[in-house]
Amino acid sequence: MEIEVKFRVDFEEIERKLKSLGAKLAQVEEQEDLYFSLPSNELLRIRRIRNLGKSYLTYKLIKDPGRNEEFDEIEVEVSSFEKTREILKRLGFREDVLIKKHRLVYKLNDVTFELSNVENIGSFLDIEVISDSPDEAKKKIWALAEKLGLTEKDVEPRLYTELIKESH
Amino acid sequence: MEIEVKFRVDFEEIERKLKSLGAKLAQVEEQEDLYFSLPSNELLRIRRIRNLGKSYLTYKLIKDPGRNEEFDEIEVEVSSFEKTREILKRLGFREDVLIKKHRLVYKLNDVTFELSNVENIGSFLDIEVISDSPDEAKKKIWALAEKLGLTEKDVEPRLYTELIKESH
Numbered sequence: 001m002e003i004e005v006k007f008r009v010d011f012e013e014i015e016r017k018l019k020s021l022g023a024k025l026a027q028v029e030e031q032e033d034l035y036f037s038l039p040s041n042e043l044l045r046i047r048r049i050r051n052l053g054k055s056y057l058t059y060k061l062i063k064d065p066g067r068n069e070e071f072d073e074i075e076v077e078v079s080s081f082e083k084t085r086e087i088l089k090r091l092g093f094r095e096d097v098l099i100k101k102h103r104l105v106y107k108l109n110d111v112t113f114e115l116s117n118v119e120n121i122g123s124f125l126d127i128e129v130i131s132d133s134p135d136e137a138k139k140k141i142w143a144l145a146e147k148l149g150l151t152e153k154d155v156e157p158r159l160y161t162e163l164i165k166e167s168h
Numbered sequence: 169m170e171i172e173v174k175f176r177v178d179f180e181e182i183e184r185k186l187k188s189l190g191a192k193l194a195q196v197e198e199q200e201d202l203y204f205s206l207p208s209n210e211l212l213r214i215r216r217i218r219n220l221g222k223s224y225l226t227y228k229l230i231k232d233p234g235r236n237e238e239f240d241e242i243e244v245e246v247s248s249f250e251k252t253r254e255i256l257k258r259l260g261f262r263e264d265v266l267i268k269k270h271r272l273v274y275k276l277n278d279v280t281f282e283l284s285n286v287e288n289i290g291s292f293l294d295i296e297v298i299s300d301s302p303d304e305a306k307k308k309i310w311a312l313a314e315k316l317g318l319t320e321k322d323v324e325p326r327l328y329t330e331l332i333k334e335s336h
Binding site: 042044057059061064075076077078079080083084086087090091162 | 192206209212225227229242243244245246247248251254255258259
């Protein structure tokens with residue numbers, strides 16, 4: 001399972017702190033995420049990473065709706081963003097929102113830090129661990145969050161899809 | 169648009185004739201096609217080509233239901249057959265039939281000959297042309313079919329999905 005906690009952050013400040021923690025920059029991504037309408041505890045997305053020329057089809061089941069920290073995720077790489085979009089439209093799925101992010105991916109051991117500047121909604125840090133034990137994963141995430149000076153009040157429980165709709 | 173006519177054939181005889189026509193063997197494929205239930209004029213399929221380690225997600229709209237010679241096809245390569253299968257199942261699609269084929273793909277100019285031995289249902293030749301003009305494409309297909317000694321009585325209008333169901 002994918003366990004992640006999202007924090008609202010100052011991009012430059014958090015990047016400095018990540019580096020001083022010893023996290024290594026693994027990837028720079030210019031993402032375009034196209035979400036399709038599904039029941040509220042499910043997500044269906046095509047992600048294009050423009051600078052890498054790659055696209056992914058992703059299904060997520062939200063295991064803890066409202067908190068949005070625990071996800072059952074299935075993802076495949078696809079050879080074409082536009083053709084995948086066309087297939088989903090033909091199958092009856094309706095496009096919901098498009099979200100554009102400039103994202104830096106940092107890694108420290110088995111923890112992934114996704115530091116994103118999201119068009120129209122601000123900067124966020126997702127701290128992510130893949131684990132079958134949400135409790136242990138969250139302990140690990142919170143130990144690192146504290147080292148970055150982040151607290152419960154910095155948590156953003158809303159999904160990016162919710163934030164972008166509320167920004168309109 | 170994809171225009172194709174399917175004939176019931178003798179595999180070895182047609183392969184000899186294809187070679188003497190000058191068609192070149194382009195690919196050998198061990199295919200597993202998993203079809204999902206959709207309305208009858210649409211097809212949704214994941215194809216695994218075992219010997220090449222490749223998988224494809226394909227949507228087809230049948231433009232001439234019953235004849236099944238004209239298709240609007242959209243296809244993407246996917247990085248995992250099993251994960252794509254899981255995503256479609258999560259999205260509510262129901263698995264319909266699995267079709268296994270040993271296929272030789274021959275090419276002659278812009279015409280593709282798919283000579284297949286299909287598990288449980290026999291041998292077939294699909295002659296395929298990509299064209300915006302179904303009439304011209306079919307003229308081209310029939311000129312070649314005649315050279316291979318194939319006539320209207322050899323045509324198999326049923327889809328592989330229909331043939332496999334009728335074989336049970």
